[in-house]
Amino acid sequence: MIAKLTDHLSLNLPFLKDKKLLLAVSGGIDSMVLVHLLQQLQLDIYIAHCNFNLRGEESDGDETFIRSYASVNNIPIFVTNFNTKAFAQDNKVSIQVAARQLRYLWFNELLQEHGLDYLLTAHHLDDSIETFLINFTRGTGLEGLTGIPQQNDRVVRPLLPFSRNEIELYAKENNITWREDSSNASDKYLRNKLRHDVVPILKSLNPSFTDSFTQTINYLQQAQSLLQDATVLVYQEVVTEKEGQKHINILQLKRLPNYKAYLYQWLSPFGFTAWDDIYGLTEAQSGKYVISNGYRLLKDREVLILEPLQQAQNEIYEITQNMQQTTNPIGLKLQKVEVIDEISTKNVIYVNNELIKFPLFVRKWQEGDYFYPLGMKGLKKKVSKYFKDEKMSLSDKESTWLLCSENQIVWIIGHRADDRFKTNENTTQILKIEFNNNEKA
Template sequence: MLSKLPEHLNNDLAFLKERKLLVAVSGGLDSMVLVHLLHQLNYDISIAHCNFNLRGEESDGDEDFITTYAKENKLQLFVTNFNTALFASDNKLSIQVAARQLRYLWFDELLQENNLDFLLTAHHLDDSLETFLINFTRGTGLEGLTGIPQQNGKIVRPLLPFTRDEILAYAKENDIQWREDSSNASDKYLRNRLRHDVVPLLKTLNPAFAESFQQTLENLQQAKSMMEDASVLIYKQVVTEKDNQKHFDIAHLKRLPNYRAYLYQWLNPFGFTAWEDIYALADAQSGKYILAGNFRLLKDREVLILERVQSEDNAAFEISEGSLAIEEPIKLTLGITQTINKNATKKIIFVDNQLIKFPLILRRWQEGDYFCPIGMNGLKKKVSKYFKDEKFSLGEKENTWLLCSGSDIVWIIGHRADERFKVTETTNTILKIEVL
């Protein structure tokens, strides 16, 4: 691997050289091999380790192991501890989802606060295979069959071309120490059942199964890329956008040899799932429609019209407890954090999570709305007066959203937070909200 990895890094991930990298290290086989290889290749790396406190002394042992490794190799180490079980219970999440949310929020904070460029994780080809099988058994489109992406924003996975067997062989050859996670032996989770029972059978049926699967992934990824390119070109021919609506020309649509595939590609981001009904809508009576959340697909004579159900002026959107992100009507991310970034922009607020009442409400401003601008010691101010003082144009007023807890304004999004929800010395849980 020490010979194959540099070639892979130079050919496919050359942008990582001369960058400051954060490596997520659990202490297990995969992450220890990754950090060893990067250290051997003289990359500028730091280590991040999460102690989820789910396995008692075993979890603490992992932390001690990583701490010792970092000292011996003179690597910068970041460690954090989470009460994962309590967080999962409070937010009604599974342990796996809670752990994922906690670690990636923390990783993101480390990147921002320490001016690090990329987060590297140790996902490999077998992980991608397991993800493929999970999606396949549950039912999915082409996007669910392309495995784990090599790069997703600032997250990069350098070991994706390598199998677990290759990683294990390298560790043994180079006397790399690692920690075994006892939960990996349990068949409680679907991923473990696939790993222990299904994947070994597939490898028995085809000794070269790993290589075949890798080639299949490459073919699927190329097909997906071609589909996306074609989708953009055909979209311009079929769809007309006007008055916040998308009009799909049915006659043009039905002349396409695979119009169902294009409809799936265009409508899937809006939350539609009743695909057979959608495909039938092209031949339905005028006036028939299908709903998906806040969107409606309507048959109107010779077109299908995609539009919002509510008018923009009166629309109110709920954000339920435990939501990590919303896409409509604006893009927001939410998550529990343990620190406040004092250099945060107007795009981010930090609030006392215990003062928030879910579901949160997103809505437009209305006459008579008031809030208590942060920094003004609780003094009330009408939103209309705030707009006037800040010299908002009519368009800016119309396109500004309010984030509300009950009837109280938490945030004039992207502009000013409310004093009543700010983080104080008595705050136990901090909620970070960011507009993208």
């Protein structure tokens, strides 16, 4: 196994040489074999052990065992204790998810604080088989069928080519001691049930199952790589990015064979799961949308707009009489002038300062808001109707601010001023208000 690992590291993971390696060590057979192997290769290793306090004395025994091993073998060690149950309850996640989140947050802290280069875990071939089966039974895309990745950024799994049988044989041949986790014997978790009941049947049906699985995973990983390349190329043709949004051209998208596959590849990283609803957006009316935990996909005429979800903004921002400039929530410049030296535009207006009552307020529009559009001679109009007539998307509406004097709209900022505050030949106090979209908090 030493020779096979040496070849594997040299061929696939040569960057680990001469690096400081943090090993996630539970005390089980897999992690103890990993420690032993890397000791034989004389790599620069450090041990990290988490006590999740889930199995009482057994958990404490694991910690004592690891501390003793590190001391005897002169290996630097980091140990931490977690109240995993409390964390799971507070964050409304399962114990397994809680433990994973806690340990990886801590591992990343260790890497940063101690100048360590990579985190190594003892995942092996059978773990990858179980992950494949879990994803397969739950339903997944191609990426869910490619097993456990050999590397995720600074997390590396050097034992993935090795089966559980190889690891057990190496442990016995080298008299390696380890701790048994009693929870591994329970079929409470899906992974254990697959490990105990399903995988043995597959191996009995095909004695070369692990070799066949490895070959299949390689093929699937190659197919995934090709898909990712194609996805990037098509993305550049169909999607444009601007102001934190991604605009997917529906007409160009639907010219593609299997366009739904591209949507899945582009959108799944943003947490979307309601795929039938997403595919339906291509035929839906403008204004329809689908949300994930943090993002929204909006149909706006001939494009799908992907953007972060914004929290409801009911805030009201005050502009006092002495303020000449503001950047929160948007950039506004206020200046008293003697004459109107340029024509009013969408971004610059002139108002009669005698009609303005300070403080002014900046807020988002609300249902029922109305104003008197400049130049329409006293015609009252609902803000919602103005938005509709201007064919503004839902995203544009939500990002638009109003400048108000008391309960009256002075300006739909960046769009249209109100006629009630306009200047005329008798105006003696002129206030110039300028909108700078690039100056905002």
